[in-house]
Amino acid sequence: MLRPLQAPDYKYVTEECLREWKGQSAAAFRIPDPVPMPRFLYELCWATVLGDLSPHKCRAALDSVVFAEEAWQEDSGSVLADIVAHLGQDITFSGEYRNRLVKMTKSFVESSLIAPRLLQERCEEEFLWEVEQSKSKGQDLKAKEVRVNTRLLYQQTKFNLLREESEGYAKLVTLLCQVNSDLACQNASSATISIIKSLIGHFDLDPNRVFDIVLECFELYPDNSIFYQLIPLFPKSHAAKILGFKFQYYQQLDVNIPVPSGLFRIAALLVKSGLIDLDNLYAHLLPNDDEAFEHFGSFVSRKIDEATKIGKINLAATGKDLMDDEKQEITIDLYTALEMENDIVEERAPEIEKNQKLGLLLGFLSVHDWDHAQLLFERLAQLNPVEHIEICHGLFRIIEKTISSAYSAYCQTHHKISRNIDTHMIDASSVSSPSYLVHPPKVFFQMLAVCGPYLHRDTQLFQKVCRVLKAYHASSKESAHTTGVMSPESHIEEALGSCLLPSLQLIPANPAVDMEIWGVLSLLPYEVRYRLYGEWEKDAEQNPVVLAARQTAKLDTRRLLKRLAKENLKQLGRMVAKLAHANPMTVLRTIVQQVEAYRDMINPVVDAFKYLTQLEYDILQYIVIERLAQGGRERVKDDGLNLSDWLQCLASFWGHLCKKHFSMELKCLFQYIVNQLKKGLGTELVVLEELIQQMANVQYTENMTDEQVDGMAGSETLRLQSSLFGSTRNYKVLNKSTNKLRDSLLPKDEPKLAIPLLLLIAQHRSKCHIYQDG
Known part of the structure; x- marks a missing residue:
């Protein structure tokens, strides 16, 4: 006895419909309202399986209904195949129920309501064998399916390009x-x-x-x-x-x-x-960033330790060894830092082959894709990729291409000026006409920031960059009223601080480069220049090559100063200048520190400084002001009356230097003295005293001889001769130095410092007993 099945609730295949379809008037019966096709077919199949309707009457049932779906004819076969596959998997269908399902399925196939292909796709192997849609038995067909699926899905197809296909x-x-x-x-x-x-x-x-x-x-x-x-x-x-x-x-x-x-x-x-x-x-490139950064960090630390050991005294050396060192011929080494750089580059050479990210960066540079190259420069900044020669030269090529048009415009302007024989007849408006305006793109300054101190490897490009920056500054003045871009001074400061100044100390003694970079620095006010000098001095601690250059320059400078005298002034003075050309900040600071300690060195040092460039004079003045402003040192001796020796030596040195070299800019020093007087600090007036004595020959003395007192009652010439105090007068030099001092205190186009300085000195004289420094 068959176990009754739980049929679904009939909504559309009602008792009335079943009676009509079984009767003689089945062909004339119609369901009045449209019905949803999936639900109607599902109920019709259940009615057939339960025996309520003969499989041969299903066709008449389908003809008597109108489906709500428009494309029901295309979808009916697929829906019937899904319903049959679902019923065929029901394990409760057994005996007569399964026989009716099989007969119904065969009827659907014979009447073309279901395509055999759809049944073969969706029904199980045993059911296909029962409805005669498979020539193999269920078990055989299932085994064959497993073999086919294994071959298609799990067996890898291998191709040999030399023989197969x-x-x-x-x-x-x-x-x-x-x-x-x-x-x-x-x-x-x-x-x-x-x-x-x-x-x-x-x-x-x-x-x-x-x-x-x-x-x-x-x-x-x-x-x-x-x-x-x-x-x-x-x-x-x-x-x-x-x-x-x-x-x-x-x-x-x-x-x-x-x-x-x-x-x-x-x-x-x-x-x-x-x-x-x-x-x-x-994500596919190796090595991992963290591993590469850690390895390079240890490498840099080792090289920095090597650089810091340059110039250190070996305490284990014997006295004979030290004497032998003193007897050696005086030489200077301008290439120690470059040799260390070559060693580092050679040691890191395998890295460019093993690190695929550096190789990709080199690829971006080779195709002149700066946008993506900059992204990799930022990600790999801890690896210092510019240190590699290939990457550095690739960056140089992009910089050269970027400024090619701007440099051509500069050359055209420069040629236009030099072609005119009488330069005084050139119209100022024609020098920087709008057709020759130079405006390098923003990425140019980004490239210089990435380049850092390694621009020293191409001095020609270094000078081109300086000239483009000068032309950019000149052009921006004319177009400033039409463009709202960032000030050119900011861009020039960025280029100087990030690239040009750090690169200068790695170029061995090239005064032409010094003059080119001074042509850019002179466009900026002295406040900005001094700030750049201060930042420049602090940026060398992380780069072993720059640190080695400074240590070597400091060592050579001390060795030269030990033997500097009037007899060998010409030879050693030029050596000092060569060292200053290569590394002005370190060399000049070392010399100033020695002058503060030894007064006898003032005259030979001042004579040796005649070979310096204007850039080095400007840096020297920054160092002097920085030494004056440096805290932690007593300016007055313990007696409370006399100034410290270092301050007197520094003031005397500056007075002699400004007297002999007229290119020194004194405005910034006078401004510093004014600022100190505003704070109630007057010890720096000794510098002003030395300047007046040396440059204007206004000597201050408390004890005059009888002959000098009588001479002061005579004519102007006699008074001048009496004021020599035994020294020989050079009227030509005196006139130049006096005019320089006057022009610095009373400039024509700038605020005059003479009157504020006099007023502050007068105020300080009346209050100096209040202040501790006097």
Whole structure:
């Protein structure tokens, strides 16, 4: 006895409908309202399986109904196949119920309500055997299905491009390598793409392998524009992965071949053209950033330790060794830092081959893609990538290309000025006419910031940069009222502080470079220049090469000062100048410190400074003011009456120097004295006293001889002779120095400091007994 089935609730196949379909008037019966097709077919199949309706009457039932769906004829077969497959899997269908299901299914197939293909797709193997839609038994068909699925889904198909299925790949490679034929023409691009698609379809080529071959050919012919149209045919994410797999191949331990430069180049071209995302490709590159940073940090620490040991005295040395060192011939070493840099570059040379991220950065530089190169420079900043020669030269090429138009405009302007014989007749408006305005792009200053101190490797480019900055400053004055861009002084400050000044101390004794960089610095007010000098002096602690240059310059300067005398002034003075040309900040600071301690060194040092450039004079004045403003040192001796020796020596040195070298700018020193007097500090007046005595020959004395007193009652000439106090007068030098002092106190176009200085001195004289410093 069959166990009754729990049938669904009939909503559309009602008792009345079943009676009509069983009767003689089934062909004339119609359901008045449209019904949903899936629900009606589901109820109809259940009614047939339960025996309420004969399978042969199902056709009449379908003819008597109107479905609500418009495309019911196309979807009815698929819905019936799903219902039959669902009922066929019900294990409660047994005996007569299953026989009715089988008869109903056969009836549907015979009446073409269900296509056999749909049943074969969706029904189980045993049920297909029962409804005679399979020639194999259920168990045999299931075993065959397992074998087919295993072969299709789990068995990997391997291709040998040398033997198996090579015809399609051969035709593809032949087509892609036709760079000198009509393939490069724009008109043939669409036809070529169609041929490649046909080869993929006809020879059943793997698309990933096809893309790999496209990349190989692109690596050989990177200038062929057809590849930029082929690569977008492949998914963007797949392209990055396949290219990443090519990089990962060279990361294997058994592969000792470095990554080809062409692979980095095509990767850079694809990223530049937007065909691949940089982040997707970056994830496939080695080594890991943290590991590389840690390794390089230990390397830099070791090199900094080596640089700091330069010039240290060996306490284990014997007296004879020290005497031998003193007897050696005086020489200066301008290339110690560069030799250390060469050693570092040589030691880091394998890194450019092992670090794929540095190789990709070099690829971006080779294709002049600064936007993505800057991103990698920022990510790899802790690795100091510019230190590598290849990356540095690639950056130089981009800088050269960036300023080519601006430098050409500068050359045209300069040629226009020099072509005129009488330079005094040149119209100022014609010198910087709008047609020759120089405005370098913003990325130019970003490149200089990345370049850092390594611009010293190309002094020609260094001078071009300086000239472009000067022309930019001149052009910006004319166009400032029309453009609302950032002030040129800010850009010039950025270039000087980040690149030009740090690079200067690694260039061995080149006064021409000093004059070029002074041409840029002189455009800025002295407050900005001094701030740049202060930042420049503090930025050398993290770079071992710069630190080595400073340590070497300090050591050589001390050795020269030990033997500097009037007899060898010409020879050693030039050596001092060479050291100052290469590293002015360190050399001049060392000399000033020695002068503060030894008064006898003032005259030979002042005579040796005649070989300095204007840049070095400006740095020297900054050092003197910085030494005056430096705290932590007593300015008055313990007796409370006399000034400290270091302050007197420094003031005397500055007075003698300004008397002999008229190019010194005194305005900033006078402004410093004014600021100190405003604070109630008057010890720096000794510097003003020395300047007046040396430059104007106004001597201050409390005890005069009888002859000098009588001479002061005579004419002007006699009074001048009496004021010599035994010294020899050079009227030509005196006139120049006096005029320089007057022009510094009473400038024509700037605020005059003479009157404020006199008023502050008078105020300080009446209050000096109140202040501690006097």
